Amino acid sequence: MKPAFIAAILTALSFIACSSAPLPPLGENDFKGTGICQLAVHGFAFPAQSEKAINDSVRQLLERHRVALGFVPKPDFRLRMRVFGNYADYTNATFSLYWTNAADRRALQGRPFTVAGFYTSATKEIVTWKQQMPGFLGTTLLHEASHAIMDAHYDNVPAWLMEGSADYFAFALHPPGELQQRMMRQRWTRLNEWLRDRSLLPLEKLLNATNTDFKHLDPEKAYTTSWSLFQLLMSNNNNRTMMLTMLGERQSLHEKPPECSAQIDRLHYGGLKKLETAWHAWIIAGSSATNAPRGQLR
Ligand SMILES: [Zn+2]
Numbered sequence: 001m002k003p004a005f006i007a008a009i010l011t012a013l014s015f016i017a018c019s020s021a022p023l024p025p026l027g028e029n030d031f032k033g034t035g036i037c038q039l040a041v042h043g044f045a046f047p048a049q050s051e052k053a054i055n056d057s058v059r060q061l062l063e064r065h066r067v068a069l070g071f072v073p074k075p076d077f078r079l080r081m082r083v084f085g086n087y088a089d090y091t092n093a094t095f096s097l098y099w100t101n102a103a104d105r106r107a108l109q110g111r112p113f114t115v116a117g118f119y120t121s122a123t124k125e126i127v128t129w130k131q132q133m134p135g136f137l138g139t140t141l142l143h144e145a146s147h148a149i150m151d152a153h154y155d156n157v158p159a160w161l162m163e164g165s166a167d168y169f170a171f172a173l174h175p176p177g178e179l180q181q182r183m184m185r186q187r188w189t190r191l192n193e194w195l196r197d198r199s200l201l202p203l204e205k206l207l208n209a210t211n212t213d214f215k216h217l218d219p220e221k222a223y224t225t226s227w228s229l230f231q232l233l234m235s236n237n238n239n240r241t242m243m244l245t246m247l248g249e250r251q252s253l254h255e256k257p258p259e260c261s262a263q264i265d266r267l268h269y270g271g272l273k274k275l276e277t278a279w280h281a282w283i284i285a286g287s288s289a290t291n292a293p294r295g296q297l298r
Helices: 048-069 087-098 102-108 139-153 159-173 178-196 203-208 211-216 219-234 237-249 260-267 271-286
Strands: 037-042 079-084 117-120 125-129
Touching: 037 048, 048 139, 048 159, 048 237, 079 087, 079 139, 087 117, 087 125, 117 139, 125 139, 139 159, 159 211, 159 219, 178 219, 178 271, 203 219, 203 260, 203 271, 219 237, 219 271, 237 260, 260 271
Parallel strands: 037 079, 079 125
Antiparallel strands: 117 125
16 A cells, blocks of 8 residues: 555545445456456446556566566466546445455554555455546556565565565656656655654664554655665665565565564675665765656666
């Protein structure tokens, strides 16, 4: 799940709508499509052109993940996306069918519901509404599609890695538009502010945050710092190899996965402390490159 920070696609969604029309029963058979994306569309006709654009984007996104992380995509991987025609049906379905447990509701912490779309591993679907469906997948939906890809190919992905990689790949897929560039500049600025006023999340806390912990962090800080750390780890081969070793050790476990900070302390050539120092230096160096987004794959 990701709160949508992108103003242009967020719009004024800060209410939970009540629809008088009962929701249609939702099921497996709703999903149609012969491409990598299976779409379930409720209450409107989905343009064939958009369906093609979504399939193209998701195929590219999967390829980026494959190249960066070095896994073999499952031949039967399909991305399932449920799209509602109106906002009321979307929010009703969210709260009656998907976010039914107390932890999900608590995660909102009294904040308005401004989630433009989300991925749920329980049913392996992205759920959204048609507001978010321009000619190609928007950054938010690419973010959710990344979760679907990671969920299909890995177990025990730490929350920071799940969220950081999703933003990284979502930003990197298409040449960044003006809005995305502005957002990335803002992220670098905020990172530097947090570093200066000593309010950046401690690396150990970020690395070890469970999914529940993560939902209770300040969302802007949690997503921005995760994105920044993932960028740094993707920025050179040693870091990337270290991260992939860490992730590899968390696969096919019979017991609880180890603390991510302990793994990195052991696997990083200078331990956790050195990585934290390198991360801070990365943030400072990045602040001068305001107009050169560093979310691109290298
Ligand atoms: Zn997310």
